[in-house]
Amino acid sequence: LRLVERETDGVAGHPHAAELAAALATAFGHTSYEVQGRAARIALKRAAALAPAGHVLAEAVPLLPEALGARVADRFGGEVARQEQQERPEAFTPPPLPAPAVPEPFPEPTLDVWESVYTWVDGERWLAAFVRRAAADREGLRRTLAEQFGGVHPQVHPQESWVDVSDWIAAMAAEVTGPAEPAAASAGPEQTGGGAEWTSGGQERSGGLEQAIGGLLEAAWNEAARLFGFQPQSGQAAGRAAGRAAGQAFGWAAGQAFGWADDPASGWAAGRAAGPAGVARPSLPPPDRVAPLHLFLLRRLDEIYRALRAGTLPPVLLATPTLTTGHLAPDVLVERLAECAAAGVEPLPADLAQALLRLPRGHHP
Structure with a gap:
């Protein structure tokens, strides 16, 4: 196209008009609209030089889109290809959305889902059953957990922090099923603050x-x-x-x-800090190591574990949902708060925060 434009610049009746017009005709049939448009512009701009071979361009007019072909045909003749009028597609009408499923009641708390506590539903069920049994039937809880875990706990190796739910669950089970920590033989300045007490005085050594x-x-x-x-x-x-x-x-x-x-x-x-039972005491990971929502979940596990060790567990968890949507019925939350108050135990802070987040929208007197 550059050659045709340069050869026909300022020339009338070019001696090689036929060859140059044939090159433009080839470009008329190109798959690129941009190339077709440039060829049509050159043909119209150099019409005087290409006049002796105008019939070549006229025969190639049908190769051009309708708008370009009409302009070239006005100068050289030829039959313009008429594009078929495409029917407009019908406006898309989305089908009606199905009616939302009616929420089902949340499954009952149970300790029998300990192998799938990594799922949020079973994790909530296990925690709710654990806290309830720890307050009402500690010995029965110990027997059940001892049978389930079989004394095997994955967190016996030392870790700086725990990011897996299963580690915290196993730590709670170990706290209930493990042997009691030995008391210090004497109270001296070298005693430590947690776990078994050991001094340098020699009473505990052979x-x-x-x-x-x-x-x-x-x-x-x-x-x-x-x-x-x-x-x-x-x-x-x-x-x-x-x-x-x-x-x-x-x-x-x-x-x-x-x-x-x-x-x-x-x-x-x-x-x-592992303690004499050989089970490491967990700690929360730094905020830059886990996602904020996961850290909030770990915060709930951490406070349950520490309340278990301190003997301050409430008789019931507040945040256990009442519906499979994850919502918590306001009246049930009030009942659980009243149960904690009757037991003289403060609700766990993260558990209370999670319970408030699970209330359905709206005003609940």
Whole structure:
């Protein structure tokens, strides 16, 4: 097209008009509307130079869309291709939406869904049944959970924080089914604040084993001091330091086995927080690690677990839905609040917040 335009510029009756017109005729049949339009414009602009071969362009007019063909036919002749009038499609009318299903009552709370607590419905049912049974029939709850879990809990390994619902569920089961924590033999300045109490006084140690392990650890600590160039500790201080190092490496189990009290600044207090039952005490993940809605769910699990340990569980959870839509009937919430008040127990904050979010829209006197 550039060649045709350049060759016919300022020329009348070009000697090679036939060849140039044939090139434009080929472009008339191109699949691109832009190419067709440019060819038609050149034909009209260089009509004087292409006049000797006007019949070639006239024969190619049917190849052009109707609007372009009409303009070229006015100058060179030819039959314009008439486009068929397309019928407008009928306006789309969406079918009527089906009537919304009537909400069904929420399934009854039960502990028999512990294998599917990762689903929101079964998770709510398990939590509601757990809290209710913990308040009304603790021994029956212990037997049921011991049979279900079989003493196997996935969270026995140390973790900084728990993001899986199943970990929290297993921790609650372990708290109910596990052995009671031993009481401290004596109250001294080196007692820790949680779990089993251990002192450096020696009441909880077996003398021979403690002395053997202490001697080995002290020797290892002195050798480390020699290699790395710091002042070695001796005696019981070395044993305590080595015990902290062992606790850092092996968590609570090693620290308890060696029998030295932990220091919050030692770096393994979190590992020791596992407790004597061997089940790690969970903590919430930082907000930047999980989605906000999931963190809210974990917050509910965390407060239930801690209330269980503190003996402050309410007799009933407030937020358990009453409908499969997730809604909570206002009158049922009032009844549950009254039950908590009668038991003299404060509702759990996150549970109360979730209950209020599940109320249906509207004003509920």
